[in-house]
Amino acid sequence: MNLKIREIRASSILIKSGLPAADWVINPYNGCLFGCMYCYAAQIARWKHPDEIWGNYLDVKINASELLKNELEKLVIRRSHHIYDFGSIFFSSVTDPYVGMEAKYKLTRKCLEVLADFGYQGSISILTKSPLITRDIDLFKKFKDIEVGMTVTGLDDKVSRFLEVKAPPVTSRIKALKELSDAGINTYAFVGPIVPYFIHDEKKIKEIIDKLEEIGVKKVWFEHLNLSPKIKARLYEYLKKESPELITEFEKTDTEKYREKLNKIIEKQMNGRKIKMGYKEVIYHKKLTKKIG
Numbered sequence: 059m060n061l062k063i064r065e066i067r068a069s070s071i072l073i074k075s076g077l078p079a080a081d082w083v084i085n086p087y088n089g090c091l092f093g094c095m096y097c098y099a100a101q102i103a104r105w106k107h108p109d110e111i112w113g114n115y116l117d118v119k120i121n122a123s124e125l126l127k128n129e130l131e132k133l134v135i136r137r138s139h140h141i142y143d144f145g146s147i148f149f150s151s152v153t154d155p156y157v158g159m160e161a162k163y164k165l166t167r168k169c170l171e172v173l174a175d176f177g178y179q180g181s182i183s184i185l186t187k188s189p190l191i192t193r194d195i196d197l198f199k200k201f202k203d204i205e206v207g208m209t210v211t212g213l214d215d216k217v218s219r220f221l222e223v224k225a226p227p228v229t230s231r232i233k234a235l236k237e238l239s240d241a242g243i244n245t246y247a248f249v250g251p252i253v254p255y256f257i258h259d260e261k262k263i264k265e266i267i268d269k270l271e272e273i274g275v276k277k278v279w280f281e282h283l284n285l286s287p288k289i290k291a292r293l294y295e296y297l298k299k300e301s302p303e304l305i306t307e308f309e310k311t312d313t314e315k316y317r318e319k320l321n322k323i324i325e326k327q328m329n330g331r332k333i334k335m336g337y338k339e340v341i342y343h344k345k346l347t348k349k350i351g
């Protein structure tokens with residue numbers, strides 16, 4: 059496999075967010091080497107590299123931390139007095155902030171160092187699929203309002219290997235979440251997408267929530283699979299080669315009735331637990347677009 063890693067100089071790094079749960083996003087990389095088959099970013103970010111395969115390229119924004127420092131200073135000047143809270147910042151919306159190259163370039167770490175040195179008072183949220191995140195526990199402790207999350211699409215490495223082709227296996231993520239929780243970091247899990255066929259009944263959902271609660275995770279977000287035409291085209295092309303019988307199984311789940319059934323199971327399973335539900339309902343991209351649109 060031919061990976062293309064390019065060092066680039068970006069023109070901005072602190073970007074206004076279109077996500078309901080964040081005011082700003084920071085993407086220290088463009089592209090993602092984890093190459094998940096359901097990735098929505100594959101469509102959003104690839105206009106820069108239309109001829110390349112998602113998962114095979116990464117632009118490394120080598121000036122990310124320097125840019126962030128300048129942009130934070132400009133925001134302070136624009137607001138003409140020293141406020142160190144510009145709202146919530148999310149790492150990252152169209153890449154994974156701890157993709158393998160982060161071990162070498164440390165761009166996410168350097169951006170967090172800039173925020174810590176700046177004395178950032180707003181909330182920070184980080185979502186990754188990589189246990190490399192535990193490297194930065196020392197830094198997380200410097201923030202008063204930070205939450206650190208891992209995507210957990212099941213408890214079985216076979217499922218994560220199948221759809222999150224080059225991401226670290228889910229068991230290593232659960233171990234990392236426990237390490238973070240044990241270190242006193244506020245942790246969350248993102249069960250998204252809820253993978254059709256593999257995670258389809260109350261038993262499976264309960265197992266996931268039980269595990270997350272057991273390892274000290276404070277909050278869990280759920281999201282239904284986004285089967286928009288572009289995501290579907292890439293995903294089904296992969297399924298056609300790897301496991302064609304699953305196309306019918308996935309297709310069957312793209313109904314309001316199926317989503318409602320899962321919503322009820324999740325609500326029931328979350329009821330009365332210590333672990334809280336992010337967004338207070340299962341996310342579905344079409345409803346989300348309507349809410350923020």
Ligand code: SF4
Binds near residue numbers: 091094099151154187
């Ligand atoms: S880790 Fe996230 S950004 Fe990277 S390919 Fe997977 S879903 Fe996309």
